[in-house]
Amino acid sequence: MEEREITIVKGGRQTPFSRGILAQTLAQAGAGPELAHQIASEVRAELAAEQRFTVEEEEVLARVREKLVKKDAIAVGRLDKWRILRESSEPVVVLIGGATGVGTSTLAADVARRLNIQSVVGTDSIREVLRHAISPDLLPILHKSSYEIKRQDVRVPVEEEEAVLFGFREQAARVSVGVEAIVERGLKEGTNLVVEGVHLVPEIIPRRFLDHPNVCTLVVHLQNENVHRSRFYIRAMGTAMRRPAEEYISHFQQIRQIHDYIVESAGRAGVDAVENLSIENTSDEVVEIVANRVSGIAERAERKASPLLMGANTPRRGVPLTRTKRG
Known part of the structure; x- marks a missing residue:
């Protein structure tokens, strides 16, 4: 029947x-x-x-x-x-930072799906746009992967062991200009979005965003170096990586330098650091962090008229953006 x-x-x-x-x-x-x-x-x-x-x-x-x-x-x-x-009519912006290989892109996609946010932007995509606007001769650090920067790329007196972090901070500061523009526009136009990537260093993100009730900033990390290293091999098996896992492993020491710096920066800035051992558990934790962050303004905001059970695929405001591969 x-x-x-x-x-x-x-x-x-x-x-x-x-x-x-x-x-x-x-x-x-x-x-x-x-x-x-x-x-x-x-x-x-x-x-x-x-x-x-x-x-x-x-x-x-x-x-x-x-x-x-x-x-x-x-x-x-x-x-x-x-x-x-x-149901909130207030925009929600989620910033997820973390070193290469800790899973920011996978986590960002899952969090966006859970919150029904359609716009996911990778900072690598923003860097790629800047690369087309600024020549390598003018700003060589912009044209290198974050972990490949050498002392000669920095163009200021710096010890070799300090070159990676110095160059990374410079690169992150340049990319942050594009991040600022995207976040500002999202808040102004009421567009919900998730931004993820290695360049989202808490101490480089403008304080007005860290304090903004509609913006939730966090970083992802992997405390165990062996777990972090294994992620590159897992990713190589599951995706068509532009670079072989061995290339990342050959720069693993530099990647860990950047990893530790981002985590330390989160501590100094008072930003949540979440260990990404399981995408399901980490996504649960991140969604809860976001909910706690914005629930106050959401409760005061006028609610949308669309039913919650009309369909989980009915998107919140936002236009999907194309992302380049990570590198």
């Missing part, structure tokens, strides 16, 4: 009940996939048994919370904060 359609109502708008969309909503809020599908099926079955074929979205979510609190109380808090983020 064919199931009768159940209609979800919110703010005068209607949409068919979908177990898939409800389960995806729960999963994006941090519930496990199996639990999310179980709760979605149970809610749908209860409504059908009660012959409730037209129901307010708030009632559906109340039933979800009642079941979720018994099985994953932590996920309930995440769901509430995630709903605020999803």
Whole structure:
């Protein structure tokens, strides 16, 4: 026998009940996939048994919370904060910094998916634009990978062992000009975006962004050097890397210098540092950090009229941006 359609109502708008969309909503809020599908099926079955074929979205979510609190109380808090983020009319900007190989790009994509943010920008892409505008003769450090900078590229007296960090800071400062422009425009136009990359050094990011309630800044790290090193081989197997893993490994000491500097910079700037041992757990932690950061302004803001359960793929404002490969 064919199931009768159940209609979800919110703010005068209607949409068919979908177990898939409800389960995806729960999963994006941090519930496990199996639990999310179980709760979605149970809610749908209860409504059908009660012959409730037209129901307010708030009632559906109340039933979800009642079941979720018994099985994953932590996920309930995440769901509430995630709903605020999803429904808020306030722009949200997430800045994720971290050294090459720690997983900022993978994490940024997952966080953007969880928060339904369509714009993800890599600082490598910003650097690539600057490379086309500024010649290597004028600014050689811009045309090198962050970990490949040598003393002769810096053009000021500096010891060889200090050249990598000195050059990296110079490169990050140049790229930060482009980051500032993108973030400023996002805040001005109400565009939600995630920016990720090695150049997002907390002490180089303008203080007005670190203090801005709509901007959440954090860095990702890997404390264990062996785990960090292994990530390059894993990435080489799973993706079509422009460079072989051995090239990164040959510069691993320089990459770790930059890694440690970024983490230390986060500590001095009062920015959260998250260890990325598991993308699922790290993404949960980052979404919670973002929710805690912006929930205050989101709660005071006027909420959108679109239903939360209309579809997790309905994008928040923003236009997808093309990203270059990391290097």
